[in-house]
Amino acid sequence: MSLGIWHPFTQHGLGEPIPEIARAEGAALYQADGTRIIDAISSWWVQTHGHCHPRIVAAIQQQSARLDQMIFAGWTHGPARELAEGLADFLPDSLSHIFFSDSGSTAVEVALKMALGYWHNRGEPRQKILVMEHSYHGDTIGAMSVGARGVFNQAYSPLLFDVGTIGFPEAGTEQETLAQLEAFCRNGESPPAALIVEPLILGAGGMKIYTPAILKQMAAICRAHGVLFIADEVMTGWGRTGTIFAFEQAGVAPDILCMAKGLTGGVIPLAATVATDAIYQAHFSDDRAKMFFHSSSFTANPIACAAAGANLGIWRDEPVQQRIDSLIGRHREFAERLNGRTGISGVRQCGTIFALEIDNRADGYLSDLGPKLLAFFRDRNILLRPLGNTVYVMPPYCIGGEDLKSIYDAIEEAIDHFAKG
Template sequence: MTTKIWHPFTQHGLGEPIPQIAKAEGALLYTEAGREIIDAISSWWVQTHGHCNPKIVAAIQEQSARLDQIIFAGWTHEPAQQLAEGLSEFLPSGLDHIFFSDSGSTAVEVALKMALGFWHNEGHSRNRILVMDHSYHGDTIGAMSIGARGVFNNAYAPLLFDVGSIPFPEQGSEQATLDALTVFCADPDDPPAALIVEPLILGAGGMKVYSPDILAEMHRICAQHDVLFIADEVMTGWGRTGTVFASEQAGITPDIMCMAKGLTGGVIPLAVTAASAPIYDAHFSQDRAKTFFHSSSFTANPIACAAANANLQIWRDEPVQQRIDHIIQCHSDFADQLRQQHNISAVRQCGTILAFEIDDAGGNYMSALGPELLRFFTDHDVLLRPLGNVVYIMPPYCITDDQLFSVYKIIQEAIDHFA
């Protein structure tokens, strides 16, 4: 019997074709047959500088010939030390303690454990985590527990822990979100341990956007009531929202910040959970029982750290922000065109992310329109993966104007086709 690949988020029973990619460069993917496909979602939000960036590739090649892997529990190496020091140039001031892991989900798990460990080691019984409706933080147990409940995790409900949920701050009803957060935070009988949010834009929850002012106010309420604030910047980090980190736009420093995806330029898995001094200090002790008990076999893998260091150097040396700003302007112009169309609604933009909804009775992730759109885009040599009837663009920053305008053109053809 031949073994078969089981692909993520793929219903193999539908028999949908799965293209095989042979190579990639910049914003382009190539099949074995030579088809050229524009990667308009950065291969699931990870690529920032483009596929096979020569500087990152060179760093990986050089490091793999010197030191490929070493236990990180009680040992260290230069690429990790260089990366920890380099991150201080980019992180909000005060996030001085760097904990490495290997994916966005695990970065979130680490953040939750840090928050609960903080209160436990401080001698307080504070266990409740607060979340925002429609959130998505990953597919491990803790990350699923703090994400929106529904089709993604119904089958695993017995594994998940309870959380407190505040409504998403829809435009015009933001005060309801802030009021709900205040009620949770001010509860003297069950004070929360932490609030975790995706800053400015929710990813898999539908690319829902809210303002920096609301993010800042949520942070203020948490600080007022000594509730830890966790920013999940796994998707929003490294320029996606227009600044290196979305938290910058609200002028806040979270107590804990999660990052992955673009940390290595999207080339190789690596994640960081950055913590403030009080979080670290609560675990710093002569008492071994207060140790932060978390690790994975490939924590701070030297090759991955070398890729991340090359990514930081690209941000230092190249006009990355100009590339981002140009995409933002192009998206803005296209958004104006979308708003003029009768079958399009909820056009929204957050930095280099542009999203809109094609009017559809289903109107959610399980909408039948989603697979049809996916097939249409694939047939027209564009990698776009709609969230139900929500179409979004999140390109790598190296995308050319010709490539980006081709994406817009195919999207317009899809709108006309499904109108």
């Protein structure tokens, strides 16, 4: 007998089909019979330059034949050093120390531990983490704790630690959100350790968008009160919002930055948490008890680091920003095309991400419309995975005009089919 595969975020009891993919290239996935499927969500938000980019594939092949894996505790290797040196060109000077891990969720865990370790090693009792309503930061315990409480984590609530929550800055409620943050930061009896946010757009929380101006003010409030500012750019990083990192649009620099997904071009798992010198120095000591107690077996895997190094080369040598700008323009044209359509709401765009709600429903991730939409797009050979009734498009930057037209046409067809108007 063989083991049954248990797929993530999949209710196997519904008996929904699970198509098998044999290969991929560019913005397309292919089944064994040659059926071509447009990857409209970058295979869960990771692919940036397209599948099987030759430069990244070559880097993986070459590195795997040279040095495949080694312990990173007390040892080092060239691909990690070269990646750290290369990443410095993409980051503000204030972010000076990088810690590697292996997924977005663990990058967040590392950030939280860095923040708490910073205050602990300074001898200051700061333990509360501030979060934003509707946020999502991953599925490990710490990451779930700083995410919105609800269907994603209600079964595991005994494991989660308490946080302080500020409201999502919807249009018209921005000042209320800022006032909530200010109140938390002014708490002299229990000052917060850090605020963690998804800059500009909340992913799994429903592709909710807020402005760079609000992000800038939140960062300023944190800085005024000595609260660490953590930017979770696992999804938003590497061009998704139109700039390499979303925080750039607010003219701010976080104290701690989390990145993953697009770090390797979306080809192989690798994550990084980058911190200021002050956070590093709080752990720098001749006292071994003050070291940063975190690792995984595959920290800074040489093959993954080589892939990430190739990704940086693509950003330097290819017209990636032009591709991003073109995609932004096509999304904008599609948004204009939907003007006046009934049965939809919330048509919005943040860089290369486009989203809307069908049928004006408000029943969230478990909306019964979600599986119907998923099947609808799957039948049209398009990989779109709606968040409930929220349909979003987040393709690789290399996607062509005809594929985009097919995606947009399918969305309009879905609106006609499912929206009640």
